[in-house]
Amino acid sequence: MECSLDTKPRWERRKDARPQELLAAAIDLFVERGFASTRLEDVARRAGVSKGTLYLYFENKEELFKAVVRNSIVPVIGDAESSVAEFDGHSAELLRSVMMGWWDRIGAHKVSGIIKLVTAESGNFPELAAFYQEEVINRGTRMISSMLERGIARGEFRPVNVTQVTQVLIAPMLMLVTWKHSVGPCEQGSLEPLAFLDAFLDIALHGLLPGTGATQSTAA
Amino acid sequence: MECSLDTKPRWERRKDARPQELLAAAIDLFVERGFASTRLEDVARRAGVSKGTLYLYFENKEELFKAVVRNSIVPVIGDAESSVAEFDGHSAELLRSVMMGWWDRIGAHKVSGIIKLVTAESGNFPELAAFYQEEVINRGTRMISSMLERGIARGEFRPVNVTQVTQVLIAPMLMLVTWKHSVGPCEQGSLEPLAFLDAFLDIALHGLLPGTGATQSTAA
């Protein structure tokens, strides 16, 4: 009876799998070579299809890239947003769990290369930059800001400048991916990411707790 | 008396200035557009010469880039090395002055874009990466490591894992340039670099001083 659930002929199942195969090939090559230097022919070849086939599924190179982002990063943001909405403990715990979770779900994986790629090339591809800003940066920023506001509202954080602190919190994540995809591979053993994040959080959260005398609005 | 300092006729001074004019044009465009996307024709035009002339002074695009690096970053490293060698105060002071000096001499200027460029594109240009590793990263790393070793030897720092701590110290500088040349331009007001470095140094130096109970070898 188990075959009754899939009545599609094989080639059709193949078709359903194609976009994923292409996206998998694309993320590999985008991460490896960047956006501009990745040739669509290589993406196609790695997915085991011809150049033209790629265009059956993606309108052009930029759309392929957007699809990669939508497929790899955006869902993780959605999950994180849900977690944030449901969480009901101390805001410091929430912040810590989100940032450590970011490393587990994004930072440690290939997909982190996409973040590095965007910082590296967005200047040359404005439409891509705009898309990424909208779909990733804005949502991520809103999420972090909302955690800060939650903490302030509940009296768990000092009333800091939310915009600035948000960016300070983004900084170490940006650094980790930059490091990982540039100097990291040339260096051995250095910069243990989890320890780094842990240390960063110790400092940052300490600066956010109420009652401490920090006066800098950025709280770093 | 005005001619005593330079007895060459004007056109010859012009000729001698060519490489500098080309390097100035090149750094502008490399920083603005990255290595691969910068067209040599644009470099030549900005320097007010023809494309062919560029090849009289630089063998090819990669050599031009190397010359830009040698011209802009390497001297600053040399100066810093001298300062380190001559310094005779407390190692924590030395470390602080080198990193704040890095911001004044490099981070705050256009040339910081070269650092970002290398992190962004070295994957696609191995020879460039090797050159930069040799001329900049290795020397910079050695310099920082030597400061740490000096501090340890003089009993001013705890005996930490020098290699790892070196990279931890590099990290905030890398972050600042990455930020400045990617998300920075899209955000307003955030991440005041000097405050950020100051805060970082407070923490890092605190972790390096002897007598504090930190046990993590990365000391971050």
Next chain:
Amino acid sequence: MECSLDTKPRWERRKDARPQELLAAAIDLFVERGFASTRLEDVARRAGVSKGTLYLYFENKEELFKAVVRNSIVPVIGDAESSVAEFDGHSAELLRSVMMGWWDRIGAHKVSGIIKLVTAESGNFPELAAFYQEEVINRGTRMISSMLERGIARGEFRPVNVTQVTQVLIAPMLMLVTWKHSVGPCEQGSLEPLAFLDAFLDIALHGLLPGTGATQSTAA
């Protein structure tokens, strides 16, 4: 009783209708975009079938075009040939009725776009040109020539150079379709086709009647 005229089940009627649906879609697009620029995928989509299905009915793009011509222009020529054969009035009347009928049956309709298309693109598609020459131009030319010969034989026309006068008579029709499908859409109100044809016929027939002193062999 409703089924007595068509005993086939609906899907079979549908199947029989396929070629016509495809031809209808094809003529629309050929007229709109020309031969080379019409994509078979668009033809198929407009007919509501897949690209592959189109190839079940037509060997390739050229055969599809030939079928369009056979389906739309050729029958009209056949009808005209019959009319000519049966007509027994004055040859001038015959000529006039054929040309005005051409406007009613072809010139005023979408199918006139096919004529324009052929003049526009036959240079790039020799096989198409040969087919059209054979199926349309030769037959049309023969028909017009035969009317002239009839008129001369019956003493209703002067003995003119039939070949040349035939082409002079074709010219205004060619002009009308060219105009209609190129500059026409950009201009308002101008060139009323029926008035134009009428005026042309007045002149041409006047030149063909015996007893007038015209000496030019083209009789225009």
Next chain:
Amino acid sequence: MECSLDTKPRWERRKDARPQELLAAAIDLFVERGFASTRLEDVARRAGVSKGTLYLYFENKEELFKAVVRNSIVPVIGDAESSVAEFDGHSAELLRSVMMGWWDRIGAHKVSGIIKLVTAESGNFPELAAFYQEEVINRGTRMISSMLERGIARGEFRPVNVTQVTQVLIAPMLMLVTWKHSVGPCEQGSLEPLAFLDAFLDIALHGLLPGTGATQSTAA
């Protein structure tokens, strides 16, 4: 002394000649194959240069085409405008001389293929159509209309609807080029252009003269 007039080295003279060589090759191929079907590589090869060279002189295919039009048709229009402005005989004579001159300067030459090309393909290249409309059609139309207005103002023509009569006068020219570049090559001996124009002018001018009882506003 004859060499004193040209002090340029040969390659520079070559450079000056390049655009003309390319335009000559381009007009040949555009006329032969149309706009869409002409490959830039073929244009380059015919001019004896490589593909890339073409792009040194013309930004893209459309600009090349515009340059061809500017180079071949536009000057003739300018000349005609001057002739019209200077003419001081009877308007009928002026009209006749302009239309016969059009045949001598344009209709009889390769460049007439450009006119046919535009009627054939403008639907698929709106920017091209707009350019041609502006640079050729509008100017040509204005010129013809001005002749009609001149004739009416001087009492040499009846007060007709200028817009419509202008288009009627354009029609035979359009027909001649259409014929010449489509069916013409397949037919022998037919449609003697000068005789055709002559006959057309006889009729049209007769219809324009005052005192004749024609009542149709288009005067055809």
Next chain:
DNA sequence: GATGAATGAGACTTCATTCAT
């Protein structure tokens, strides 16, 4: 030294046609 014309490999994208299901 200086020029800038010329090259040609290589990238993206399109579309008629085929064929396994």
Next chain:
DNA sequence: GATGAATGAAGTCTCATTCAT
């Protein structure tokens, strides 16, 4: 019959590099 996924040749345009003058 019907589908639509897959192919790959072909076309436009870019740009690092060369070289005759």
